[in-house]
Amino acid sequence: MTLQRAALWAVVIAATIFLLVAGRGLLLPFVLGIVLWYMVDSLADTLAQPRLGRLRLPQPLALLLAVVAIGGLFWIVGRTIGRNVQAVVAAVPTYEARLTHLIEQGTRMAGIEQAPTLSELVARISLADTLGSVATAAASVVSVAGLILIYTLFLFVEQVHFRSKLAAIFHGDGQEARVRAVLARIDREIRLYIRIKTTLATVTSALAYVVMSSVGVDFAGFWAVMVFFFYYIPTVGSILAIVAPALLTLIQFDNLTPFLIVLLVFGSIQVITANVIEPAIMGRSLNLSPLVVIVSLIVWGTIWGVVGMFLCVPIMVVALIVLAQFEATRPVAVLLSADGRIPESTP
Incomplete structure (x- = not known):
């Protein structure tokens, strides 16, 4: 790789990271919409598969059942978290008193004459502040829930014409396959x-x-x-x-x-x-390097917060497969892999 090409790649990577960070507010709802669409579509495809060799649900019915199942799951989880968060916040004073007692016991066992106060120890990690941050993050997700649903709906609409668009893009050059x-x-x-x-x-x-x-x-x-x-x-x-x-x-x-x-x-x-x-x-299906997983966890967590932590592995799986398809980027795919074996490029 020449110096000019290396510099170009460095500029492209830096610009991409900048756009991901600066455009977080715009990109995250769309990314979450893609995740929701993929979950519903995958479940619908699973439900539509033949059962017992004969029975097969129609695709619209399978899609409806998938929407109901995913929606019901989110409702149950949200209701469980909502009820318990309020109870946890109410119990924080009791936990703080108990924690103060444990600190005093620990300092006496360690031979420290004057135990630090709880406020000194948890000034930066206050339970109330932590729960408040979690609640704020949850509220931010709820605030863009409508936008996420809109993106998801339009992704299903776009899915209908995706194959024909793909065929039109690669018409006649043999790249569609x-x-x-x-x-x-x-x-x-x-x-x-x-x-x-x-x-x-x-x-x-x-x-x-x-x-x-x-x-x-x-x-x-x-x-x-x-x-x-x-x-x-x-x-x-x-x-x-x-x-x-x-x-x-x-x-x-x-x-x-x-x-x-x-x-x-x-x-x-x-x-x-x-x-x-x-x-x-x-098994060896994903074949991602553990070091790459940890680094991607830190990087995507820094860029997109908790959402980035959840998505870091799928993002790196996509990157590994795509990079393995091009001769110029195959060395990068090898570095991302666990043992140097990467998917063969598709002819």
């Missing part, structure tokens, strides 16, 4: 990722609810929902899913037994699921 093959591979990889992640997240959150409710942890249903969403965030999400309920248990109870049960039992479930079961099921 290649583009279709690349899009099919991207669709297959993303659907596999979502299916595996959703299944394991559901199982993990259900087990988390069983463990927490069995020891009497407050707001077990709320934390189970949080565990479900944490599972979609690579690496960091698994840590948060273990630490957050465990810390709440430590603050809530006067003895360490419930804390140790939640930490060890659920921690073991989370570690085994995320580090043993998921890689075994996922």
